[in-house]
Amino acid sequence: MTVSQIRDLRGTLEREKAEIGVFLCFEKPTRPMLKEAAEAGFYKSPDGSSYPRMQVLTVQQLLNGQQVEYPRYARDNTFKQAPRNRREAASNLSLPLEME
Secondary structure (H helix, E strand, O other): OOHHHHHHHHHHHHHHOOOOEEEEEOOOOOHHHHHHHHOOOEEEOOOOOEEEOEEEEEHHHHHOOOOOOOOOOOHHHHOOOOOOOOOOOOOOOOOOOOOO
């Protein structure tokens, strides 16, 4: 684990226009790692609540019950939805039937 991995995640957040990112690790993060994550700032949700934009958690913290901070009520804002694909209406629905 190095601070460069946190920088990489921060760059990915910017490139992908993600609101929140989480770095999960087995060992306790170093001060430079936490500083880099803190410099990413905060995400402000539509209801006015703020959440750390980059969060660094250990597996042990998760096992102890700590959770990722994000707005849980706004499912529509949390997950991207694929665009609908509308097909054009068929222009010729009749079949030519010829009788001999």
